[in-house]
Amino acid sequence: MDTLVLWLLVLVFAGAxxxxxxxRVRLIAIAPNTFEITHxxxxxxxxxxxxxxxxxxxxxxxxxxVAHAFVFWGFIAFAPYTASEFLAGLGIxxxxxxxxxxxxxxxxxxxxxxVLLGILxxxxxxxxxxxxGLGTNVSIESVVIALFITTLMATFLLTWWIDESxxxxxxxxxxxxxxxxxxxxxxxxxxxxxxxxxxxxxxLKSPTLGNLPNLDFExxxxxxxxxxxxxxxxxxxxxxxVECGRCQVNCPAWGAGKTLNPKTIILQTEEALLAGTRDxxxxxxxxxxxxxxxxxxxxxxNQCPVGVEHLPILIGARRGAVSNGHAPDYLGAMYNxxxxxxxxxxxxxxxxxxxxxxxxxxxxxxxxHDVLIWLGCAGAxxxxxxxxxxxxxxxxxxREVRFGVLSKERCTGDAARRTGNEYVYQxxxxxxxxxxxxxxPKTIVTSCPHCVKTIGDDxxxxxxxxEIVHSSVYIAGMLxxxxxxxxxxxxxxxxxxxxxxxxxxxxxxxPRALLARMNAQVNDPVRSRDNxxxxxxxxxxxxxxxxxxxxxxxxxxxxxxxxxTGASTVVTACPFCSIMLKxxxxxxxxxxxxxxxxxxxxxxxRKL
Amino acid sequence: MILVxxxxxxxxxxxxxxxxxxxxxxxxxxxxxxxxxxxxxxVARELSAADVRDVVVVNHTALAxxxxxxYTAAVxxxxxxxxxxxxxxxxxxxxxxxxxxxxxxxxxxxxxxxVAVKRDGDRVVFVRPVFQGKLLADVVSEGDAPCIVTxxxxxxxxxxxxxxxxxAPIRQLDVQIxxxxxxxxxxxxxxxxxxxxxxxxxxxxxxxxxxxxxxANIAIAQQLADAMHAELxxxxxxxxxxxxxxxxxxxxSGQTVAPxxxxxxxxxxxxQHLVGMKGSxxxxxxxxxxxxxxxxxxxxxIVEDLFEMVPALTAALKx
Ligand SMILES: Cc1cc2nc3c(=O)[nH]c(=O)nc-3n(C[C@H](O)[C@H](O)[C@H](O)COP(=O)(O)OP(=O)(O)OC[C@H]3O[C@@H](n4cnc5c(N)ncnc54)[C@H](O)[C@@H]3O)c2cc1C
Ligand code: SF4
Ligand code: SF4
Numbered sequence: 001m002d003t004l005v006l007w008l009l010v011l012v013f014a015g016a017x018x019x020x021x022x023x024r025v026r027l028i029a030i031a032p033n034t035f036e037i038t039h040x041x042x043x044x045x046x047x048x049x050x051x052x053x054x055x056x057x058x059x060x061x062x063x064x065x066v067a068h069a070f071v072f073w074g075f076i077a078f079a080p081y082t083a084s085e086f087l088a089g090l091g092i093x094x095x096x097x098x099x100x101x102x103x104x105x106x107x108x109x110x111x112x113x114x115v116l117l118g119i120l121x122x123x124x125x126x127x128x129x130x131x132x133g134l135g136t137n138v139s140i141e142s143v144v145i146a147l148f149i150t151t152l153m154a155t156f157l158l159t160w161w162i163d164e165s166x167x168x169x170x171x172x173x174x175x176x177x178x179x180x181x182x183x184x185x186x187x188x189x190x191x192x193x194x195x196x197x198x199x200x201x202x203x204l205k206s207p208t209l210g211n212l213p214n215l216d217f218e219x220x221x222x223x224x225x226x227x228x229x230x231x232x233x234x235x236x237x238x239x240x241x242v243e244c245g246r247c248q249v250n251c252p253a254w255g256a257g258k259t260l261n262p263k264t265i266i267l268q269t270e271e272a273l274l275a276g277t278r279d280x281x282x283x284x285x286x287x288x289x290x291x292x293x294x295x296x297x298x299x300x301x302n303q304c305p306v307g308v309e310h311l312p313i314l315i316g317a318r319r320g321a322v323s324n325g326h327a328p329d330y331l332g333a334m335y336n337x338x339x340x341x342x343x344x345x346x347x348x349x350x351x352x353x354x355x356x357x358x359x360x361x362x363x364x365x366x367x368x369h370d371v372l373i374w375l376g377c378a379g380a381x382x383x384x385x386x387x388x389x390x391x392x393x394x395x396x397x398x399r400e401v402r403f404g405v406l407s408k409e410r411c412t413g414d415a416a417r418r419t420g421n422e423y424v425y426q427x428x429x430x431x432x433x434x435x436x437x438x439x440x441p442k443t444i445v446t447s448c449p450h451c452v453k454t455i456g457d458d459x460x461x462x463x464x465x466x467e468i469v470h471s472s473v474y475i476a477g478m479l480x481x482x483x484x485x486x487x488x489x490x491x492x493x494x495x496x497x498x499x500x501x502x503x504x505x506x507x508x509x510x511p512r513a514l515l516a517r518m519n520a521q522v523n524d525p526v527r528s529r530d531n532x533x534x535x536x537x538x539x540x541x542x543x544x545x546x547x548x549x550x551x552x553x554x555x556x557x558x559x560x561x562x563x564x565t566g567a568s569t570v571v572t573a574c575p576f577c578s579i580m581l582k583x584x585x586x587x588x589x590x591x592x593x594x595x596x597x598x599x600x601x602x603x604x605x606r607k608l
Numbered sequence: 609m610i611l612v613x614x615x616x617x618x619x620x621x622x623x624x625x626x627x628x629x630x631x632x633x634x635x636x637x638x639x640x641x642x643x644x645x646x647x648x649x650x651v652a653r654e655l656s657a658a659d660v661r662d663v664v665v666v667n668h669t670a671l672a673x674x675x676x677x678x679y680t681a682a683v684x685x686x687x688x689x690x691x692x693x694x695x696x697x698x699x700x701x702x703x704x705x706x707x708x709x710x711x712x713x714x715x716x717x718x719x720x721x722x723v724a725v726k727r728d729g730d731r732v733v734f735v736r737p738v739f740q741g742k743l744l745a746d747v748v749s750e751g752d753a754p755c756i757v758t759x760x761x762x763x764x765x766x767x768x769x770x771x772x773x774x775x776a777p778i779r780q781l782d783v784q785i786x787x788x789x790x791x792x793x794x795x796x797x798x799x800x801x802x803x804x805x806x807x808x809x810x811x812x813x814x815x816x817x818x819x820x821x822x823x824a825n826i827a828i829a830q831q832l833a834d835a836m837h838a839e840l841x842x843x844x845x846x847x848x849x850x851x852x853x854x855x856x857x858x859x860x861s862g863q864t865v866a867p868x869x870x871x872x873x874x875x876x877x878x879x880q881h882l883v884g885m886k887g888s889x890x891x892x893x894x895x896x897x898x899x900x901x902x903x904x905x906x907x908x909x910i911v912e913d914l915f916e917m918v919p920a921l922t923a924a925l926k927x
Pocket of ligand 3: 240243244248263300304305307308
C-alpha cells in the first residue's frame with residue numbers, strides 16, 4: 001500500500017517538477033543561441049571551484065557563505081541517502097539494511113547537524129537580520145524552503161531515536177519523504193531552481209569579464225531591442241538568479257541612489273519571460289534611466305555566486321537603444337567627437353601632435369623600439385594626465401627602454417562599445433587594427449586600463465593579437481632597477497584599484513609592489529583589489545551631464561571610502577579614475593591629494 | 609543701395625541686426641532697412657534712429673511667427689520691387705535658414721558668414737573664414753545684383769552704428785503671401801537650455817576656479833568682470849559649493865562657451881573644464897602654478913597670485 005501511494009506521489013510531484021522545468025527550458029531553447037563553450041578546461045575548473053567549492057558565495061559574505069556551503073555540501077552528502085530511501089520505498093531495491101548504509105548513516109549525522117546549523121542561521125538572517133540585498137519583503141517561499149530543510153534534517157536525526165517500524169517511525173519517514181517531494185515541486189518556480197541550473201550557468205559564463213558578441217552589420221544585427229532578442233545565456237541567467245542581492249550591494253549606481261539595480265534587471269527579465277511579453281521593448285522593461293546609469297564596472301557579474309552575466313544584457317539593451325536613436329544627449333555629443341575627431345573630447349589632432357613633439361616622442365619603429373606606447377585619449381589630449389605620461393617616459397628613458405608612439409592613433413572605442421554604439425566602435429577598432437598591424441609592435445604599454453581591455457580582449461575577437469600591458473605591470477617588471485629616493489618623506493597612501501585594471505585585468509599586486517618599493521605604506525580601502533568600488537566614470541558616464549542626479553555622485557562615495565583609510569594621498573592608475581577622484585576632491589575641498597601612480601613613482605624614485 | 613534685413617522675434621529686435629547695419633554703413637552708399645513680421649512698427653521706429661535712407665516695414669498676419677516659406681516669400685516679393693546692390697542679413701540661425709532660400713529663389717549669389725568688407729576699385733570684397741576659421745578668403749560676387757550676404761555676429765560693432773539727425777522715414781509695403789503655400793507650422797518656441805544665464809552669448813567671460821579660495825573673494829572677480837563688461841563664470845567646484853549658481857558653470861557638465869575673451873582665474877584646467885571653453889578666441893590664464901594644465905591652452909599665461917594680479921588689472925582697466 002505504502003509503495004503504491006509513494007509511486008503515485010512521486011509521479012505527481014516529479015511530473016510537476018519536470019513540467020515546470022520544461023517550460024523554462026523551452027524559453028531557453030527558443031532564445032537566440034548565445035551559448036559558448038570555448039576554453040572548456042577553464043570552464044570545468046570554474047564549475048568545480050565555484051559550485052562545489054562555493055568560492056564566490058563564501059568570498060563575498062563569509063558567514064552566510066559558509067552557512068550556505070554547509071547546506072549545499074550536506075545536500076550532496078545526502079543525495080545517495082535520499083536516493084536509497086526512495087528506491088527502497090518504491091520497492092525497486094533496498095540497500096538500507098546493509099552494513100555500508102549503516103556506516104553511511106553514521107557519517108551523515110554530523111553533516112545533518114552542520115546543515116541544521118547552517119540553515120537555521122540563514123533563516124534567522126533572512127527573517128530577523130534582513131540585509132538590504134535581500135529586499136524589503138521577507139520571501140515566504142524562502143522561509144518555507146528553510147523549514148523544509150530543517151524538517152528533513154530533524155526527521156533524519158530522529159531516526160536514531162525512533163525505530164522505523166513503529167507508527168511514529170513510519171510517520172517520521174513519511175514526513176521526510178513528503179518534504180522532499182514538496183521541495184521538488186517548489187524548486188522550479190522559485191529561486192531554488194539554481195540547484196538545477198547554476199552548474200550549467202557557471203559552465204556557460206564567459207571566461208572573460210564583460211565579453212560581448214560583436215554585432216554583424218551585414219546580418220543587420222542591431223543589439224537587443226525586445227525581450228525576444230535576449231540570448232539563451234541571458235534567459236538561463238534569469239532563471240538561475242537566487243535573488244541574493246550581491247550584485248545590488250556591490251553596484252555603485254545602486255549605492256549612490258540611482259535607479260539602476262542589477263538584481264532588478266535580472267528579475268525583470270525573468271518576469272517578462274514568464275509572462276510571455278516577448279515584444280516588450282527592453283528600454284521600457286528596464287527603464288531608459290536605469291539602462292544608462294551602468295558604469296560597466298562589472299561588480300555585479302563578478303560577485304554573482306551563480307554565474308549570471310549582467311553586462312551582456314545591459315550593454316545589449318543599450319545597443320538596441322542606440323540603434324533606434326535613443327542615447328542620451330551627452331552621449332550623442334561624445335559620439336560626434338568620435339566620428340569627427342576620433343577622440344572622446346572632440347579636440348583637434350594638432351593637440352596630440354603638440355604633445356608628441358614637446359614630450360620628444362618618436363614614431364614607433366619595430367627595428368628601433370622595444371615597446372609601443374599607446375597614449376589613449378587622456379594621454380594624448382588631457383594636459384593634466386599628460387603629467388603622468390611624462391613621468392612614465394622619464395622612468396622608461398632613465399632605464400633605457402626604447403619606445404615610440406603611433407603617428408596616428410584613434411580612440412580605442414571603449415566608450416562607444418560600452419555604451420552600445422557598436423558602429424562607431426567597430427569603425428575605430430578596424431582603423432586602429434590596421435594602423436597597429438602596419439606598425440607591428442610586439443608589446444604595447446599603456447596607462448589606460450580601458451585601452452588594455454579593449455585592445456587586449458575586444459580587438460582579439462577581430463583576430464588582432466598583441467601583448468598589451470598596463471604601465472604599472474611594465475614598470476613593476478623592472479622593480480629591481482627602481483631605487484627609492486631615501487630622502488623622500490615617509491608616506492601613507494591608499495590605492496584605488498581601477499575596475500578595468502583590478503577587476504577586469506586582475507592587476508592588483510604590481511601597483512602595490514611599486515608603491516611599497518617607493519617606501520609608501522599602503523592602506524587598502526574597503527572594496528579593493530579585484531572587487532573595488534567604481535569611481536563612476538565607466539560606461540560613458542564620464543560624460544554624463546549631471547553626475548549627481550539622481551542620488552549622489554559615485555565619485556564622491558568612492559572618495560569618502562578612500563579617505564576613511566586615513567591616508568593623505570590617494571594613488572590610482574587610470575586616467576578616468578584620476579579625473580573622477582580629482583573632481584570629487586575639488587568639489588568637496590577634501591583634504592586629500594589624488595595622484596596617478598606613475599607620477600607618484602617618478603616623484604620618489606632615485607634619479608639615475 | 610544696400611538693404612539690411614533686420615531680424616526681430618515677437619517684436620524684439622535682435623542685437624545682431626545693428627551689427628549688420630554697422631557693416632552696411634561702413635560699406636558706404638545709401639542704406640535701407642527692411643523689417644518683416646506682424647505688428648512690427650515699434651521695431652521699425654527703433655531702427656529709424658539710425659542714419660539710413662528709410663525703413664521699409666512689411667506687416668502681414670502670416671508673418672507673425674517665423675517660417676522659412678513665409679519669410680522667403682515676403683523678402684523675395686520686396687526684392688522684386690526694391691532693387692538693392694547688396695542685401696545684408698545678420699548671420700543668425702534664422703538668416704542661415706532662409707537667406708540661402710532667398711538667393712536660390714532669385715538665382716543670385718549668396719556669401720555667408722562675412723567678417724569684413726573691403727573695396728578693390730569699385731568691386732566689393734567680402735572676407736569670410738574657411739576651413740573652420742583656419743584661413744580667411746576674399747570673395748567677390750560675379751553674379752547679377754543683388755548679392756545676398758550674411759554678416760557674422762561680433763564682426764562689426766553695434767555701437768558703431770551712426771545715428772541720424774532725425775528719424776528716418778518709415779515706409780509700409782504690402783506683400784502678397786499665399787498662406788496655403790507655407791509648409792512649416794511653427795510650434796510655440798521653447799527654451800533649449802534651462803539656463804537662466806546664457807553664457808554662450810557672452811563676448812567676454814571672467815571665470816573663477818578654486819584658486820579664489822573663499823566665497824567672499826568672488827567679489828574681486830566680479831569687479832574685474834564689471835570693468836571688462838564680461839559675464840562671470842566658474843569651474844564646477846565653485847558652483848558645487850554654491851558660491852556661484854549652477855548655470856554659470858563652464859565645462860562638460862556645464863555650458864560650452866566660445867567668447868572672444870576668456871579669462872581663467874585660479875582654474876587648473878582639468879579636461880572637463882577645458883572642453884567647455886577651448887573654443888574661446890583668446891584665453892588668458894592667471895594661475896600661480898607654472899605647471900597648471902590651463903597654460904597648455906592659454907594664449908596669454910600669467911604665473912601670478914590672482915589676489916595681486918586681479919585687483920591691479922581691474923584698476924588698470926578702470927583708469
Ligand atoms: C563627471 C565630471 C564632470 C565635470 N564637469 C565639469 C565641468 O563642467 N566644469 C568644470 O569646471 N569642472 C568639471 N569637473 C571637475 C573637473 O574635473 C575639475 O575637478 C575642476 O574643473 C577643477 O576646478 P578648479 O580648476 O577650479 O580647481 P583646482 O583643480 O583645484 O585648481 C585650482 C587652481 O587654482 C590655482 N591657484 C590656487 N591659488 C591661487 C592663487 N592665489 N592665484 C592664482 N592661482 C591660484 C592652483 O594652482 C590650481 O591650478 C567635472 C568632473 C567630473 C568628474
Ligand atoms: S556593471 Fe557596475 S554599475 Fe553596472 S550594473 Fe553592474 S555593478 Fe552596477
Ligand atoms: S544576479 Fe547573481 S548576484 Fe544578483 S541577485 Fe541574482 S544571484 Fe545574486
